[in-house]
Amino acid sequence: MSRTIAIITDSTSDLPPEIQRQFGISVIPLNVHFGQESLRDGVDLTAEEFMARLGSSDKLPTTSHPPVSVFEAAFRSLAKTHDQILCVLPSSKLSGTVQSARLAASSVAETITVEVVDSMNVTYALGFQAIRAAHLADQAVPMADIVSTLAAEIDQYHIVFFVETLEHLRRGGRIGKAAQLLGSLLQLKPLLRVEEGQVVPFERSRTRSKATAALIDFARELNDIEQVAVLYNTTPDDARELAGTLGELLDMKPVPVVHIGPVISTHVGPGVLGIVVKEATGV
Amino acid sequence: MTGSTSTTVAGTNQLQIWNGRQLGEAFALAAALLDARHEFVNALNVFPVPDGDTGTNMAMTIKAAVQAVQAGEHSASDVGKLLAHGALMGARGNSGVILSQIFRGFASGIQDRDELDGRDLARALRGAQELAYKAVMRPVEGTMLTVIRGAADRASTAAQRTPSLTTVLRDAIDGAQAALDSTPQLLDILRQAGVVDAGGQGIVIMLQGLERYAHGDTAIADEPAPALGPGADMRFLDCVSDLHGEDDYGYCTNFMVFGNDLDFDRARDDLAAMGQSAVIVGDDTMLKVHIHTEHPGQVLEYATRLGSLDQIKIDNMSRQTEVLVAQRAAATASRNNAGAGAFRGAIAVVAVAAGDGLADALRTMGATTIVRGGQTMNPSTEDLLEAVNGAPAGQVILLPNNRNIILAANQVANLTDRAVRVVPTTSVPQGLAALAAFNADQPLDRNVDSMTGALKTVTSLELTKAVRNVELNGVQIADGQIIGLIDDELAAAGDDLASVATSLFARAKLESPELVTAFAGADATDADLDALRHALRLAFPETEVEFPDGGQPHYLFVIGVE
Numbered sequence: 001m002s003r004t005i006a007i008i009t010d011s012t013s014d015l016p017p018e019i020q021r022q023f024g025i026s027v028i029p030l031n032v033h034f035g036q037e038s039l040r041d042g043v044d045l046t047a048e049e050f051m052a053r054l055g056s057s058d059k060l061p062t063t064s065h066p067p068v069s070v071f072e073a074a075f076r077s078l079a080k081t082h083d084q085i086l087c088v089l090p091s092s093k094l095s096g097t098v099q100s101a102r103l104a105a106s107s108v109a110e111t112i113t114v115e116v117v118d119s120m121n122v123t124y125a126l127g128f129q130a131i132r133a134a135h136l137a138d139q140a141v142p143m144a145d146i147v148s149t150l151a152a153e154i155d156q157y158h159i160v161f162f163v164e165t166l167e168h169l170r171r172g173g174r175i176g177k178a179a180q181l182l183g184s185l186l187q188l189k190p191l192l193r194v195e196e197g198q199v200v201p202f203e204r205s206r207t208r209s210k211a212t213a214a215l216i217d218f219a220r221e222l223n224d225i226e227q228v229a230v231l232y233n234t235t236p237d238d239a240r241e242l243a244g245t246l247g248e249l250l251d252m253k254p255v256p257v258v259h260i261g262p263v264i265s266t267h268v269g270p271g272v273l274g275i276v277v278k279e280a281t282g283v
Numbered sequence: 284m285t286g287s288t289s290t291t292v293a294g295t296n297q298l299q300i301w302n303g304r305q306l307g308e309a310f311a312l313a314a315a316l317l318d319a320r321h322e323f324v325n326a327l328n329v330f331p332v333p334d335g336d337t338g339t340n341m342a343m344t345i346k347a348a349v350q351a352v353q354a355g356e357h358s359a360s361d362v363g364k365l366l367a368h369g370a371l372m373g374a375r376g377n378s379g380v381i382l383s384q385i386f387r388g389f390a391s392g393i394q395d396r397d398e399l400d401g402r403d404l405a406r407a408l409r410g411a412q413e414l415a416y417k418a419v420m421r422p423v424e425g426t427m428l429t430v431i432r433g434a435a436d437r438a439s440t441a442a443q444r445t446p447s448l449t450t451v452l453r454d455a456i457d458g459a460q461a462a463l464d465s466t467p468q469l470l471d472i473l474r475q476a477g478v479v480d481a482g483g484q485g486i487v488i489m490l491q492g493l494e495r496y497a498h499g500d501t502a503i504a505d506e507p508a509p510a511l512g513p514g515a516d517m518r519f520l521d522c523v524s525d526l527h528g529e530d531d532y533g534y535c536t537n538f539m540v541f542g543n544d545l546d547f548d549r550a551r552d553d554l555a556a557m558g559q560s561a562v563i564v565g566d567d568t569m570l571k572v573h574i575h576t577e578h579p580g581q582v583l584e585y586a587t588r589l590g591s592l593d594q595i596k597i598d599n600m601s602r603q604t605e606v607l608v609a610q611r612a613a614a615t616a617s618r619n620n621a622g623a624g625a626f627r628g629a630i631a632v633v634a635v636a637a638g639d640g641l642a643d644a645l646r647t648m649g650a651t652t653i654v655r656g657g658q659t660m661n662p663s664t665e666d667l668l669e670a671v672n673g674a675p676a677g678q679v680i681l682l683p684n685n686r687n688i689i690l691a692a693n694q695v696a697n698l699t700d701r702a703v704r705v706v707p708t709t710s711v712p713q714g715l716a717a718l719a720a721f722n723a724d725q726p727l728d729r730n731v732d733s734m735t736g737a738l739k740t741v742t743s744l745e746l747t748k749a750v751r752n753v754e755l756n757g758v759q760i761a762d763g764q765i766i767g768l769i770d771d772e773l774a775a776a777g778d779d780l781a782s783v784a785t786s787l788f789a790r791a792k793l794e795s796p797e798l799v800t801a802f803a804g805a806d807a808t809d810a811d812l813d814a815l816r817h818a819l820r821l822a823f824p825e826t827e828v829e830f831p832d833g834g835q836p837h838y839l840f841v842i843g844v845e
Contacts, residue, residue, distance in 0.1 A: 185644045185831050186715070186800060204648065204719045207797040207845055210740065 005137040005146070006082035008074065009130040010066065010097050011041040012090045014123045014231075014258050023134040028074055030097070030263045031064045038064075041262050050262035051234055051270070060171070063263045065096040071104030079112040084143050086115050088130045088150065090122045091197035094174055115143055117150050120197040124229045124258045124276040125157040153281065159194040160202055160218050161231060161274020162211040166190060168269035174199055191215070208273075212242060215275050219246055224280035229256040231274040233265045238273055246275065299448050301399045303357035305496075307349070310366055313492025314345040315503040320488050326751075327481035337481035340376030340661055345489065347373020347663070348386055359399040363390030363407070371694065372668070376661040378482040380690040381418045381427055383664070385486075388414030401451030405442035408435040408455060418690065425469030427482030433462025434490060449497050456490045463487050476753055533558070533577040535598040540570040542590025550589055557582050630723050630730060631674035634682040634714050635662060635692075638835035641711045641802055648718040650682070651675060657685055657711075657835065664691045668698050678702045678727045680734065684714040686771060702727060706734045709771060710743035711833075712800065712843025742791055743770050744842040746784060746815070765839075780811055780839070784818035793844050796826050802833025802841045811839055 003024065009015065010028045020027055029040035032050065034057055039045045045053070054061065071087075078085055087105075092098040098118050105114035117133075119126045129150055136146045169175040169192075189211040191203040202218075205211035219225065228246055232239035236257070243255040260272060301309060317324075317338075324338025351369025352362055367390040370383035392410030393403050412435040416422045437458025441451045466480040467473040473480060495503075536558070540550075545567045558576030570589070576582050579597050586592055634650040636642045637657035645653060654670045656662035667688075671679045679701050683692040686709045696703040704727060708714045720737035721730055745768040749760045760766060760776045767775035767787035775786040799819060803812060812830065819828050833841055 185640075185647050187798060187827070187829055203722055206715075206719055206800075209797055210719070210845070 003137050004083040004140075005143055006078040006085045007130060007134045007137060008078070008085060008087045008089075008101075009126060010089055010095075011261055012095065012097075012122050012263050013088075013127040013130055014047075014261050014264070015127045015130065016258075019127070019131070023131050025130050025134055026074060026078065028066045028070060028097075030066055030095075032262045032266065033062045033064065035059050039262075045262060047233070047259040047261050047265070050265065054265070054270070061262075061266050063172075063266050065100050068100050068103045068107070071101045072107055075104055075108045075112060075114055079108070082112070084113045084115070086117065086133055086137070086143055086146060088117045088119050088126065088133050090126055091120045091194070092118045093120075093197040094122055094199070113143075115147050117147055118197070119150070120154045121157050121159060121194060123159060123231055123260060123264055124256070125159050125194070125278075127258075128157065128227055128229075128276065128278055129153075153278075156279045156281065158218070158222070158277050158279070159231075159274065160191060160215055161193075161268070161272055162189045162191045162205065162208075162215070163268050164189065164271035165269055168267055169199060172267040174267050208238075208271075212238070212273060215242065215273070216245060216249065219275060219277055220249060222277060222279055225250050225252070225277050226280045227276075227278040228252060229258050229276045231258050231260050231272065231276060233260045233268075233272050234270040235273060242273065242275070299400065299446075301359060301448065302397070303359045303362040306359050306362045306399055307352040307357075307366070308501075309493045309496035310345070310352075311349045312496040312500060312503065313489045314342070314349045316492035316495065317345055317485060317488050318342045319503050324481050324485050324488070327478045327484055337376065337378045337485060340379040341382055341482065341485040341489075343663070344370055344374050344379035344382050347665075348383075358397040359393050359403070360390070360396050363393050366390065371698070372663070372665040374664040374691055374694065376687045377419075377690045378427060378485065379661070380664065380694060381415050381482065382485070383694070384414040384418035385411040385431055388412065399448070400446045401438075401448045402442045402446050404448060404451050404455070405435070405438040408438045411435065423470070425466045425473060426480050427486050429466060429469060430459050430462045430480070430483035430486045433465075434459035434486065437461075449494070452490065452494050452497055456487065456494060459483075459487045459490055472755070475755055533575050534579045535573070535575055536579040536582055537571075537573050537597070538583065538586065538595040539593045540572065540586050540590045541568065541593060543568065545570060545589060553585065554582065557585070629676055630678045630680060630721075630727055631676035632680045632682060632718065632721060633667065633670045633674055634718075635667075635684045635688055636711055636714070636835075638802075638805065638833045640832040640834040641841070644802070644831060644833075645682075645711065645714055645718065648715050649721055649723075650714075650718060656688070661685070661688050661691065664694045664698070667692055667695045671695055671699055671701055671703055674701070676701075679704075680721070680727070680730060681705045682708045682714040682717055684708045684711050704728070704731045706731055706738075708738065710745070710843075711802065711835075711841055712741050712743045712845075713738050715800075715843060716741040716845065741843050741845045742793060744768065744787055744791060744840075744844060745771075745838050746780065746787070746840040746842070747838045749776070779814075781814040781818045784815055785821060788818065788822035791844070793823070796823055796844045798845050799823065799826055799828045800843045801828065801830050802835065803830060804833055804835045804838045804840060806837070807839045815840055 006026065007024065008026045008028060011030050013027065015025060015027060027042065029043045032039050032041055075085055087101045089097045089101055098116055101116045105116055108114060119129045121129060133146055133150060136149060163169065166175060187206060189205045189208055190201060191205055191211055191214055192199050193202040203214050205214055219228065228250060230239045230243040230246065239257045243257045247253040247255045321338035321342040324341065325336040348366040348370035352365045367386040370386040374380045374383040388410035389407040392407030393399055396403050412431045415428050415431050422428050434455040438451050438455040441454035463479050463483045466483055470480065547567060547570070550570060554572055554574060558574040572586070574582060583592065631651035632649060633652045633654060634645045635654045635656050636645055637655060642653040652670045652674050654662045654666055667681065671681065681692045681695060681703060683689045683705065689705065689707050692705045706717050708717055716737045717734035720733040747766060749762055749764045749766050751762050753760050755773055758773070758776055764776050764778055765780050765783045766773060767783045769787065769791050774790040775783045777783045801815060835841060
């Protein structure tokens with residue numbers, strides 16, 4: 001590969017290994033902790049293994065962003081083969097990854113130029129953004145232009161999902177404005193979205209089927225969708241069915257079905273179903 | 284309140300023309316007559332369910348109309364407008380709203396008139412009829428609409444012959460009564476229940492009240508109402524406390540006297556002189572007494588000399604008044620604080636519910652303000668208006684959560700500068716479904732569309748007890764039996780909760796529902812809960828069930844199925 005700009009994201013992008021290879025994207029793992037035991041997301045355990053372990057573990061896991069040293073090592077390694085490095089990382093309002101990468105960037109500044117982009121997104125929206133950066137880099141677009149393009153397109157990505165319970169988001173401190181949904185007397189499958197880098201309430205639904213219909217309605221009401229993916233963590237059948245419906249609706253096949261990784265699953269809990277869409281540029 | 288004494292001077296002072304003051308007094312007498320007979324009208328409710336009582340609603344609406352007329356010299360036109368405004372603000376229930384439109388039409392018919400004769404009255408009744416028909420989206424014959432039309436038609440014919448107020452009024456009453464008698468032929472549900480239309484009966488009573496004034500009456504005698512002769516139960520006396528105003532004081536004293544050869548007329552006059560608001564009915568073997576007095580002991584002392592006393596009930600109205608005032612203040616305060624934790628935004632949602640649990644459920648689903656009321660006490664237009672004006676947003680969505688509150692809710696939009704939309708919810712489960720579709724960040728009308736669309740995603744089931752014997756749709760129902768309703772329609776009845784619930788679920792034809800939310804009422808016992816849980820498990824073994832506490836009166840369970 002003759003590309004001079006290296007592209008880095010982290011494991012919350014939920015990019016599967018084959019996509020990472022195909023687009024030449026380096027993925028830095030976050031960490032999941034079961035008590036004293038620390039595991040690297042996607043390296044020491046897969047999403048499937050994590051969900052199985054989550055079900056059988058009596059202790060709830062915690063997560064941590066990659067230490068500065070891991071970024072620094074990655075930067076120094078990539079500096080041998082690339083002229084510049086572009087990091088596309090999850091919303092700084094949800095993760096400390098951006099902060100960690102910026103510190104590492106300043107400590108390697110004499111060796112290589114590193115740009116850190118706060119994607120304001122997470123999961124496969126972040127994945128789409130990393131792929132977008134890789135595409136542009138392949139076309140030899142200068143790094144500054146890639147950075148400004150990514151920044152301009154942030155609002156074109158939408159993440160909408162529903163959870164079985166808000167408890168995990170609350171415990172992990174990632175609930176943000178959705179806190180106002182807490183305390184409902186009645187069963188709720190709250191629909192949430194990521195907006196300005198934060199988790200905010202979108203709609204309320206009392207059953208999974210209505211919540212799923214709301215996801216489809218969300219996609220239906222957007223004008224021109226370029227990319228779409230379905231997110232899940234414990235309900236593959238629901239996810240495949242939703243992907244089929246969206247594929248028909250948008251005439252886009254196949255729609256990727258993405259298993260949300262351990263770190264995000266820790267924060268949203270089991271039973272999550274959602275979609276990521278990217279609206280067309282220049283709408 | 285009903286006047287305590289009667290001074291009938293029938294036939295001696297027949298007024299042929301009314302000025303503004305007299306028009307106001309005439310309606311005050313009509314209000315008193317309707318008040319005295321509201322339980323009689325309530326008893327005509329077709330459905331044997333504890334629901335918004337037509338007689339109570341009409342009596343409270345006309346009372347509000349009359350209270351809006353201040354003392355002083357006004358033209359008939361001005362008094363008409365004052366009455367119309369008072370009725371509009373005080374309108375309760377669908378019958379009350381239609382009645383308020385009757386007042387409005389009446390006022391438009393005597394626009395610019397200083398005085399009112401028979402011809403003016405005919406015009407006023409015609410105006411009343413026209414606005415009454417406009418008050419409802421789809422006018423149905425066999426209702427109070429038919430009755431006001433009967434009155435207006437005959438009044439018009441009479442007015443072509445004579446300007447005599449008493450003659451036109453007499454003919455109007457004949458026309459109204461004939462129309463009322465025809466209501467069972469026009470509405471099958473009335474025929475089945477063997478009653479005439481309750482709202483229409485209210486109109487006839489109101490016109491009769493006007494006629495009594497024209498004949499010189501100044502107060503309503505303590506006469507037994509037609510269906511509630513001596514021997515009727517004490518229930519109507521118990522309900523009187525609901526009608527006590529904020530300025531009532533002393534002790535509301537109720538009791539029965541049993542004796543031989545009672546001198547009814549003398550006893551009534553003596554007792555009535557001992558206090559205010561006396562309602563005394565009976566014959567020579569028994570008396571039923573309701574009276575407001577500061578000295579209940581003296582009243583009872585007198586009564587023990589007549590015979591033996593029973594069912595003595597004394598309430599401290601001053602205390603009740605304090606509680607009432609405190610409750611209203613608390614309700615206003617909680618309205619102002621409501622919605623902390625709910626969706627805040629440019630749009631507020633005002634919802635109606637009875638019962639703390641239902642109110643909390645609506646609040647946690649995003650309602651900003653709860654107006655207390657529902658099946659047994661319909662909030663007035665003014666209650667709803669106050670909540671809308673107190674809501675923390677310029678745009679307000681109203682959820683009436685009851686068929687009998689929708690019309691009053693529709694009135695509110697014309698009375699406030701806020702943008703008000705009504706999503707016509709007929710039950711709390713529908714209200715919750717609508718709230719689930721609410722998103723304060725979306726435009727108002729888009730919310731109304733998606734909330735209205737959400738109503739069909741939920742089926743509302745209710746389990747309550749019949750309040751009288753009736754045969755409906757070929758089903759015999761006895762007073763006190765458990766009855767089940769599907770979206771307000773009677774669907775099952777029986778003595779056993781579990782089996783009524785089971786046939787209710789079968790009738791509802793629900794295909795593998797995902798979620799059942801059964802709000803337990805204030806009267807639901809643990810045994811009732813177990814019975815329903817059992818019936819639900821049989822009917823929907825796969826379905827998730829929640830049993831939140833609803834706290835609603837009269838209805839054992841209000842159930843949403845989605």
